[in-house]
Amino acid sequence: MATAQLIPLPPEDAIRVLLARGRQLSPTFAWQDAYAADHAAAFTVAKSAGFDVLQDIFNGLSKALQEGRTLRDFARELTPLLQVKGWWGRQLVTDPLTGEQRPAQLGSLRRLETIFNANMRVSYAAGHWANFETNKRARPFLRYVTMRDEHVRPEHSRRHNLVLPVDHPYWQKWACPNGWGCRCTMQSLSQRDIDQLIEDGEKLIFEPPDEVTQTWVNKRTGEVRDIPVGIDPGWDYNPGQLGANIAANEALAEKTAAAPFELLEPMVADRVRSDAFARFIEKPEGSMPVMPIPPAIGEAAGTAARVAILSAETMQKQLRRHPEMTLADYRALPSIGANPTLVFRDGANTFVLVKLDDGRWRYVAAKTTKTGKAAFVTSFRYASDENVRRLLVREGVKVLIDRRGM
Template identity: 80%
Template sequence: MATAQLVPLPPADAIRFLEARGRQLSSTFAWQDAYAADHSSMFTVAKSAGFDVLQDIFNGLAKALKDGRTIRDFSRELTPLLQAKGWWGRQLVRDPLTEEIRPAQLGSLRRLETIFNVNMRVSYAAGHWAGFERNKKSRPFLRYVTMHDDHVRPAHARRHNLVLPVDHPYWNKWACPNGFGCRCTMQSLSQREIDQLISEGENLIFEPPEDETKTWVNKRTGEIRDIPIGIDPGWDYNPGRVGANVAINEALAEKTAGAPFELLEPLVQERVRSDAFARFLEKPEGSMPVMPIPPETAKALGTEARVAILSQATMEKQLRHHPEMTREDYLQLPSIGANPTMVFQDGQNTFVLVKLADGRWRYVAAKTTKTGKAAFVTSFRFASDDNIRRLLNRPSVKIIIDRREE
């Protein structure tokens, strides 16, 4: 009698996340150029510009993740291709920020190992976090687990067996991986499983250790951050949650691609009313789809984008410059896009406005990318009638939609 062969299924959530990042390939000079959560919304390899290797490296990672291949398989197949394209060894490169020309390490077996390990761990973290969110009603707690050996970093060892709710703010920074080479994992638990672990003598911790921080300066951008000791610079965020959100947003984009315009508002509205968006407003990480783009507007702009995105950088700017905008205001963005009172174009910017009962306008500025494949919200605020009249008096303004007399 033949024995059935049980073949492990590919990690679907992790694959979706990596594929979502692969839709935005970006060459950077240094890892600090795309910091923390930015890495989770794009695929980038430092010092790859000019060598046409970014797609090759991504394809190798995607194949390894889908087929369960090892670092040895990944390196063996990719090395000759990278060498043939000249991306190998130490070479003189120009820093686009300083114009300085200096020697730098391009491809090597060690770099490929780092690229493989980082991307695999972050992809799996995103896959795991998607599961945590799906199952948090029945398994509402997360447990921090180390490898419990001599190679565990002291700060990580102090957090071994830490148990907190899935939505606890402590996971904003301490959700692993917490650095290069971090092997820690997270486990979702029900109350019953917690009780079982305690009965078995497991020493669980329910209060997080107090953080000690160190000040770190990003020499590429000048940004100053206070990072908990035990977390590497660039890892002081929740890579799993940000990654899971990237995959969800990508899935929403795919769902809206062929959907009638009338269905876009409820699809986007569901995302904007989610817990993930509420967290995004408080602590921006990654990006969020927030506003359908009317067909007339898309046609006038020559864009394929169906939904405008609110990025981390813009949300951070909003919090600094427009703190008067409340969550209730942001919840109006889907309906502003679906039912604008007026849309007008000024150069590459499109302004969408909705009149309020008190005489003010909700004013949204959005801009398409050069390729026309994406659109981003660049500003959201209130405007007065005088503000609007001045804008409409500009000679370059072109009105696309005007429903003021309807």
């Protein structure tokens, strides 16, 4: 009888995250140039600025992840290509920030190992976190697990067997990997799992250990951060959670690309009802799809985008300028795009408005990119009848949709 061969399936969420980062290649001189969450949104390698190697490194990582290849495979194929392009060994390179030349380590087997391990661990962390979110009703707890050997950092060892809810704010910084070379992992648990671990003699911890922070100054940007001792600078965020958000946004983009317009609102509404969206509104990182774009608006604005995006930069601006806007307001964005009362163009801006029963307007401003491939929400606030009247009488304003008399 023939024996069935079991072939492991590729980690879809991990692959999706890496591919999403690869759409934005960002050559940098120093790792501090692209900090923390920026690494999750774009693919970069320190000292790649000025060299045509970033796409090659990304392609090697993508191939390794999709085909289950090892570090040895990755390094063997990539090394001769990097050497031919001159990105190898210790060389004098020019710092674009200061214009100074300084010696720096470019490619080496050790650097390729660091690049491989960091990107693989972040990608897999995203896949794991996607599962944590999906299954948190059945398995609502996370357990921090170390390798329990002499190489584990003392602060990580103190957190071995720490068990907290998936949504606990502690994981916003202490979800692994927590540094270069960190091998710690997270496990999702049910209450039954916890009971069994205790019965088996595991000493679980249900309160985070006392935390000491250290002030770290990014010498490239001047940014000052308080980072918990035990976490390397650049890793004081939740790489899995942010990566999982990117994967979810990518999956939604794929679904909406071919979906009929009438299905866009429920698809986007499902995303903005998520806990991930609530966290984004409170602490903006990355971006979120928020508003379907009716065909008439897309045609007039010159964009093929089906859904408008709210970026972290705009959301941070919103928190400063319009703190009156609540989570419920932001969760209304899908219905505003799908069922606008009034839409008009003013130069490069598109304004989408919905009139509420109390006489106020919810007012969304959006812009498209120069290529027309994407559209972004640039402002969201309340407006009065007088505000709207003044906007409409501007020279050059073109009304696209007007349902005020309906």
